[in-house]
Amino acid sequence: MSRVYLTGAGPGDIELLTMKAHRVITEADVIIYDRLANPQLLEMAKDGCEFVYVGKEDGRHTLPQDEINEVIYQNALKHNVVVRLKGGDPFVFGRGGEEGAYLQERGIKFEIIPGITSAVSVPAYAGIPVTHRGVAVSFRVVTGHESPNKETSQIPWENFKTDDTIVFLMGLHNLKKISSKLREIGKPKEYPCAVISRGTTKDQSVVVGTLEDIVQKAKGVPTPALIIVGKVVQLREQLDWFNT
Ligand code: SAH
Numbered sequence: 001m002s003r004v005y006l007t008g009a010g011p012g013d014i015e016l017l018t019m020k021a022h023r024v025i026t027e028a029d030v031i032i033y034d035r036l037a038n039p040q041l042l043e044m045a046k047d048g049c050e051f052v053y054v055g056k057e058d059g060r061h062t063l064p065q066d067e068i069n070e071v072i073y074q075n076a077l078k079h080n081v082v083v084r085l086k087g088g089d090p091f092v093f094g095r096g097g098e099e100g101a102y103l104q105e106r107g108i109k110f111e112i113i114p115g116i117t118s119a120v121s122v123p124a125y126a127g128i129p130v131t132h133r134g135v136a137v138s139f140r141v142v143t144g145h146e147s148p149n150k151e152t153s154q155i156p157w158e159n160f161k162t163d164d165t166i167v168f169l170m171g172l173h174n175l176k177k178i179s180s181k182l183r184e185i186g187k188p189k190e191y192p193c194a195v196i197s198r199g200t201t202k203d204q205s206v207v208v209g210t211l212e213d214i215v216q217k218a219k220g221v222p223t224p225a226l227i228i229v230g231k232v233v234q235l236r237e238q239l240d241w242f243n244t
Helices: 019-027 039-044 065-078 096-105 118-125 157-161 172-184 231-239
Strands: 003-008 030-033 050-053 081-086 109-113 139-143 165-169 192-197 205-210 225-229
Touching (some): 003 065, 003 096, 019 039, 019 109, 030 039, 081 096
Parallel strands (some): 003 081, 030 050, 139 165
Antiparallel strands (some): 165 225, 192 205, 192 225
């Protein structure tokens, strides 16, 4: 009986993998992976394991999700241990829920292996805690994929007036619109934010700025990158440890 493991690969640093993810990678008959999963993880697979790549090099997008669902399903019909490896955590903007539902509808057993999400670990590697006593009592993880000006936007921008930390994933191309939108709802122009690129890897780069100058400062920063907005960004002055 085959089983599909919807598996979080962590944010980039290969050691930020769970022991459970490591086990299923070594047991896999096939690994279906995309751009964000560190390719070094594939070297842990057993001899004869097949690899199926479902990402596109040139953009953020992978194959259409319905095609990926079908690729996973077809592999489950052929193999016993199917690992669907995804960057970070499979349920944090990872579409793991859709993949699980597709398999469930077709009678395929699956397990979820949570991963260390970039939303928390990438700021951590930049010396930025997403919460901090007296600075931020909560944090939100928000899609930056949607243009803030979209009329049908489901993002509750008005709720972002507090000092809670906001982490935008998939938002680099909308950085300008996101920073102006936050100004529009009343955040001051000197409000701290940062863009962190290729976090937790040796190519990590961190740009610290304000809502006013971050667009200028973060020009040309490579993906994947996330945006973090909040007073916690200032703690980096004391907590930056990565290059020390
Ligand atoms: N499931 C993933 C997120 C998928 S959305 C997770 O839990 O981490 C993809 C977005 O994640 C990217 O657009 C980027 O904003 C962010 N991201 C993933 N890995 C990253 C990294 N190493 N450094 C910076 N941002 C990263």
